[in-house]
Amino acid sequence: MCLAVPGKVESIFEADEMTMGTVNFGGVVKEVCLVLLPEIQVGDYAVVHAGFAISRIDEASAEETLRTFQALEHPTDPRS
């Protein structure tokens, strides 16, 4: 459920009394409704679902998660 994709907010503007923005998803730029993320800034990454940004990505947490993965031992044989 809930296909949501991370993208970088490139601009924020008002249209039809609604806060909108352009979000760059790895080279694909789409207009997205930002009204649910009033604190979002240009340059932030947001998770977008069904045309709405629903969550700001916390870069520090992302880095920490990746560091946790890197700290894991190298595999032997998972089934042994």
Add this chain to the structure above:
Amino acid sequence: MKHLTEYRDGETAKRLAGEIARQVTRPWAIMEVCGGQTHSIIRNGIDQILPDQIEMIHGPGCPVCVTPLEVIDKALAIAARPDVIFCSFGDMLRVPGSEGDLFKVKAAGGDVRVVYCPLDAVKIARENPDREVVLLAIGFETTAPANAMAVKVAHDQHVDNFSALVSHVLVPPAIRAIMESPGNRVAGFLAAGHVCAVTGYSHYRPLCDQYQVPIVITGFEPLDVLDGIRRCIIQLESGTAELENAYPRVVTEQGNVAAQVLLEEVFETIDRNWRGIGAIAQSGWRLRDAYRSFDAEIKFDVSAIATRESTLCRAGDVLKGAIKPNQCEAFGKQCTPRTPLGATMVSGEGACAAYYNYGRLVPLEAPDVQAASAKVAEQA
């Protein structure tokens, strides 16, 4: 893509699987609640690299799968009207009602359109003032704010030819229903990361406490799913039953407050039927009275449509983890992705379709479907 590809690395996936194998000492059944996670597991073959002791049970978190037959029938009835432009997410077009699907309605002349964003349906309504525009507003908590916003915009801007056929469902009551179902085997849950991005997660703690079950909020990429399983196994092996957030880059404890305010304003909680499972108390949302004039069910007077599910289909048992898809009598016979009896065969994320599409080489009695197909590929 940043924040996506980093979580797909094959070598790190093997390390996580190795860590899981080191932790596990006995069999555990873990349910990934969300269909997106099921999709990720099947598409990447995640359960093939897990130790044999771990069984992944595919949960009811695919909104396409659990939308009840009678809602589909209501959608078909409304979409067939000549005065209606019927807007739906692409996923729902092939979901079978009692008499065909939205594709069939479209082929018979119905104006059925795929929308990417619910606001697009409001835009279509503005551009077609002489037509009625109806949005099929399905989904879990993740999709609900987008649908709620569409209704609110239509309300505030007096786009009165817009309405929504609402069938929203909620994750926590489903977890409760699974834990209370007789013969439940689920020992731990991966909760749906994007649902929690909207709702936050403090309301999951009582579930951990009441049922003594670990719940790990989990993302969707292979490394995220494996990390969720790893944390769940560590808890199970050590006998704890806590709420953990394995997706902190996206999910915070309080969630998206603006979305929650919007949901509270537009929706109220009601009992909902889940396709294949049955009624779950207080498990869904409908429009509040202030927005009732935008309720397509009332506007088009389809409340009387009540439909019974196929008696052959055991989607409910599949969704509850009681049986594997290929243990259903109709699986692969009366029921295929081409001729689905239940929605678990329709959606690409449905457990039955996933088994059919990705696990067709599977010995009927083997519990680990993907491992078998891996062995086939390896031999090759």
Add this chain to the structure above:
Amino acid sequence: MADDSTSNTPRDHGDKTIEFSGLVCPVPLQDYPNIILGHGGGGKLSADLVQHVFLPAFQNDHLAVLGDSAVFQLAGVQLAGQRLAMSTDSYVVRPLFFPGGSIGDLVVNGTVNDLAMSGATPLYLTAAFILEEGFPIAQLKRIADAMGAAARRAGVAIISGDTKVVERGHGDGCYINTAGVGIVPDGIDIAPNHTRPGDVVILSGTLGDHGMAIMSVREGLEFDAEIRSDSAPLADMVAGIIQVCPDVHTLRDPTRGGLSASLNEIAAASGCGIVIDETRLPIHPTVQSACEILGFDPLLVANEGKLVCMVPAESADAVLNAIRSDKHGSGAAIIGRVVADHPGVVVAKTAIGASRVVVAPIGEQLPRIC
């Protein structure tokens, strides 16, 4: 895992294994009494129409091969061992103009490529237009100019045509059919059922460019991206392949239904299994991103200037080099192998070292939210 794999193939399970053939559409056309859009999607529904409506009505040996084009000799006409290839295709693309091309490019390159996939040198095309009342002649002229330019690039001549006009509301602006003939050199015999276990699978470049270029300008989905249709004629590339590997077994251009449809068709026609390595699939990062957003599988997205070929292992490097030296083949890669196991089934090895079955698409891909 490797240790017990030898004793645990489906075959060894005998009657405990789900009977694969029993799962494939035993009762055809029962699901839809009327044509739905998916019947034109190049997937299982399209195959149904061919199997259950057209093949029984038209039955003959040429059609039964189910190639992209038919290859035959004219009775009593001596062509010094050469045979004719003939093919036809209709084009209903929307919008008519898209990044990287227009329907004018598609109608020429598409039919040229269908001919080329049988090893033919394309020579002549016909063009038939079905125009909707009210369609701007200026647009028709743009399309015709594009067709003329594409024909010159592909080295073919458009030598016959037809125009019909339907009432407003009975068409979608402009539909075009093209048919083409070409000549297959002596000794060349390329067909899906010539694929053999041990063959190497080579893809001539990135996947999904055309389909996602169309999506980027599809009403309601619009997005900005540097994605251009890959529409291109492939006859020169095929000539290059044949030069280094005259016994190339199978060629296919993965158009509607994407690589998945092509590989599944080849697997079914040859009775072989196919294993591809997902990490080796060339996919433009922007195309991949667009697929992520819409929930599409790049394996199912259309291409208009790519081919996939099955060649004997000993010729693989030579063929790969031949394709790479063509101007439309710089991104070519070896993506997999043909195997004797799991006949008729395509399996992909995933990035995490597991595998999945690659299923043929049923109908059209639609944007997903879940």
